[in-house]
Amino acid sequence: MYGSSTASTSSPKxxxxxxxxxxxxxxxxxxxxxxxxxxxxxxxxxxxxxQHEQLLYYVARKTVSIDAKMRNIGLAQGLVNFAR
Known part of the structure; x- marks a missing residue:
């Protein structure tokens, strides 16, 4: 499982x-x-x-292409492999 989140400590007026x-x-x-x-x-x-068969579930706030989904999966796999 992998998700993307963003946080900010200040917001513009x-x-x-x-x-x-x-x-x-x-x-x-x-x-x-x-x-x-x-x-x-x-x-x-x-x-x-x-490779697209690896994707079991994907949800986002906006519509995302299959290519963008697979890039996100690739990033997650790279992080997991780096941590091993």
Missing amino acids: PAHAASSSSSSSGPTTTLATLGYFCIYNPDFGLTDET
Whole structure:
């Protein structure tokens, strides 16, 4: 399983926010969000032609092409192999 998340410690002020120096409230915190979540099994799809069979489940907030999904799986496999 592998997912992508992003986090930020400060966010820009809204366009309607006042820009006076006396009303500074400091940095705000933005919570992390999950960009996509996938489950893959490297035991399936052992050849390049059947590599897409490794993908068991994939969900994202926006539509993602199969090529982008496979790049994400490749990144996850690289991280797992590096950690071994």
